[in-house]
Amino acid sequence: MHYAPGTEPCPLPFSPFKSCTVPRPIGWISTISKTGRPNLAPYSQWQNLSFDPPMVMFAANPYSDGRRKHTVINAEDTGWFVWNMATYALREAVNISAMEWPEGVDEFEKAGVTHAPCIDAPGPRVAESPAQFECRFHSTHRLRGNSAHGGVDVVYGEVVRIHVADHVLTAEGKLDIAAIRPLARLGYYDYTTVTEVFEMRIPGASGMAAAGLEGKA
Ligand SMILES: Cc1cc2nc3c(=O)[nH]c(=O)nc-3n(C[C@H](O)[C@H](O)[C@H](O)COP(=O)(O)O)c2cc1C
Numbered sequence: 001m002h003y004a005p006g007t008e009p010c011p012l013p014f015s016p017f018k019s020c021t022v023p024r025p026i027g028w029i030s031t032i033s034k035t036g037r038p039n040l041a042p043y044s045q046w047q048n049l050s051f052d053p054p055m056v057m058f059a060a061n062p063y064s065d066g067r068r069k070h071t072v073i074n075a076e077d078t079g080w081f082v083w084n085m086a087t088y089a090l091r092e093a094v095n096i097s098a099m100e101w102p103e104g105v106d107e108f109e110k111a112g113v114t115h116a117p118c119i120d121a122p123g124p125r126v127a128e129s130p131a132q133f134e135c136r137f138h139s140t141h142r143l144r145g146n147s148a149h150g151g152v153d154v155v156y157g158e159v160v161r162i163h164v165a166d167h168v169l170t171a172e173g174k175l176d177i178a179a180i181r182p183l184a185r186l187g188y189y190d191y192t193t194v195t196e197v198f199e200m201r202i203p204g205a206s207g208m209a210a211a212g213l214e215g216k217a
Helices: 070-078 088-097 107-111
Strands: 027-032 038-043 046-051 054-060 080-085 115-117 124-126 131-143 152-164 183-185 191-193
Touching: 027 054, 027 070, 027 088, 027 124, 038 054, 038 070, 038 088, 038 107, 054 070, 054 131, 070 080, 070 131, 070 152, 080 124, 080 152, 088 107, 088 183, 124 131
Parallel strands: none
Antiparallel strands: 027 038, 027 080, 046 054, 054 152, 080 131, 115 124, 131 152, 183 191
C-alpha cells in the first residue's frame, strides 16, 4: 500500500507514520517558568542533531485549543531546558508527566520524582534519571501545521553540561545501556526499551570514526 499523507486519506485504520520512525528516544524535558515554577514533560519528537557542538531538538505540537506547550514557553522565557534520560523503571513517571496539568503545577511532584539542582540551567533535573543534558536554548523554528491548532514549535538547544550518574558507568567508562534500559516510543500506544547491545565498526575506517567515538562531546 501507499498513500500521500498531505492529500489522500490513510488506507489503514491508524497512521503508520510514527510506527515507521522507531524507536524514538524520549526527551523528558524539565524547565522552569519565569515565575520560578518547575515543569516536566516527555517529547518523543526529540533528537540529537550534531556532536561538535552537541545540539539537540524537540518538536512540540500545540494543545488542542491552540496554546503552545509550557516547555516551549519556559525554554524561550528563561533561555534553558534540561533533557533527562527516561528509563523503563521511570516509565510511569514519564507518562504521568505527560498529563495536561494546569500551568504552575509541578509535574515532578505529580510524577513522584525528585528535583536535583542544575549547575548552569535554572530549574531542576530529575534526580532519579541516570543522565541529563543542561541545554541552552538556541531558537524556535515554527513549522506549518495542517491542524486547526496552528504550527509546530521545533526548539533547538546546545548541550552545555552533561551529567551521568556514576552507578550506570561500566569499568571502561561507557554508559551501561542494557542495564539502564532507556525508554523509547514506538507507534500507537507502544513503547520499547533497549535490553540488547551489539557492536559494529565501519569496514575500512580507522581511528575514532570507525567506532563512532569522534567528537569532543
Ligand atoms: C512518551 C510521550 C511522548 C510525547 N511526545 C510529544 C512530542 O514529541 N511532542 C508533543 O507536542 N507532545 C508530546 N507528548 C505530549 C506532551 O508530553 C504533553 O502534551 C504534555 O502535557 C506537554 O507538557 P508541557 O505543556 O508542560 O510542555 C508526548 C507524550 C508522551 C507520553
